[in-house]
Amino acid sequence: MSLTKIRLQEERKLWRKDHPFGFFAKPVKTADGSLDLTTWKAGIPGRDNTLWAEGTYPVTITFPDEYPSKPPKVKFPAGFYHPNVYPSGTICLSILNEEQDWRPAITLKQIVLGIQELLGNPNPDSPAQEPAWRAFAKDKVTYEKKIKEQAKRYVNYSFN
Template structure:
């Protein structure tokens, strides 16, 4: 018998998202084997900002909520090996608002999370490296960094 708070909040997030979500983003709970929706695991898509290296592509993430949400933040993951200085090799996003001991607050909404990640794509935080290749390239070899970002954008390019 879990705490009601987590479930109530997740359904509230779903409702708020339905009413209002930023253009180009999607977020939906995963379907379970018996045809229901699992509100603790979501698939979401983050569009790269237009006029940036990340433009014209939508990057997939999975968002996982624990029983202790919203006391504790959800975990957000890109596909493994995602090229970004603040994304761990496993795909986990390193972002202060997703860190319980840093800026996570229970009031942060799903919309704020995905917008935060979109912002992080174009503005990496070099002080908080999560993977070596992208971080090194970003710090020391900007040409390679940008080339890799563009390649990755092609991989996740929006259908036209």
């Protein structure tokens, strides 16, 4: 069994024992019903007292064959509105970048908590999409309105 698979089985055990309240994460099932440990679907709740509070936001986490040496790719749905999310949905976050702050010791729990933090506290120095970044920097009314509209779309998000 590969180091990647061993680590992902361990991550799954840790997650099932201890994960933050309101979050969910599961490996996807393949056509034959087995689990694909390299692709996970997860939900990240917006933090209380933020514009994001009403929603639980879907992400797909794809672990490369070189994991944990290389970080997973984490994506919201395409078109997700946030200054640090590319139009494709890919999240721009230093702990997910092997040239920046990725370390093999970073766990799934730390990744999803980092993304939750990023939702409410965008990094203006790392823009990934022009419209959300510009609104965040220069037009808070528009930014807040768009975030609240997006939150409503994900109020009861879950997956099976």
